[in-house]
Amino acid sequence: MKSLESxxxxxxxxxxxxxxSLSALYSLSYLNLSYNNLSGMIPSGRQLQTFIDPSIYMGNANLCGPPIFKSCFNNKTTQNDIQEYEKKIPEWLWFYISMVLGYVMGFWTFCGILFLKDTCRHVYFHMIDDMYDRFWVQWHLIF
Structure with missing residues (x-):
């Protein structure tokens, strides 16, 4: 299907x-969608931007956007489509939200364990003190 030319x-x-997904057909050199009941905004994908002839969309009264000279902001159904699209959270944003939530949950779990368990707190801070002492001794041996 990706090698479709017409x-x-x-x-x-x-x-x-x-x-x-029609804009993913990179080999497409001829397209004709005229005289149907298509509606909404014409996708602005890479391949579809090469089709600048408005006659390929002729006969679709509810289509809007380039290369047709009809504005999408006057079309009520298209405005609803645009508003629904804007409500969706992009995939990259979900990635960062989950990273932040994971960090926050991990941090507070770690702090909660140190706060609630005396033995864990003593072992952890004893380990930090030992690391500090080793670093301090190494530093003075080198310099």
């Missing part, structure tokens, strides 16, 4: 939005 879906009574 796609003519005109006059097929298709409805709904144009899928974003």
């Amino acid at each position: 796609l003519d879906l005109s006059r097929n009574d298709l409805s709904g939005n144009i899928p974003e």
Whole structure:
């Protein structure tokens, strides 16, 4: 499917939005989606930006965005689609949120154990003191 060079879906009574995955067809050199019931914003993927002829979208009254000269902000259904898309949290943001939550949970678990368990607290701080003493001795032996 990725090596598809020509796609003519005109006059097929298709409805709904144009899928974003259509912009992943890098070999596509001809596209015709005219005279269907397509709606929403025309995707702005790399490959679809090369199709600047508005006639390939002709006959779809509810389509908007470039290369059609119809603004998407006047279309109520498109505004709802845009608002729903903006509500979704991007994938990269989830990554950073989970990193921060993991760090915070790990830190407070560690501090909670040190606070609640006397033996763990004594062992931990004894280990820190030993490391400090070893470092201090090594430092004075070198210099």
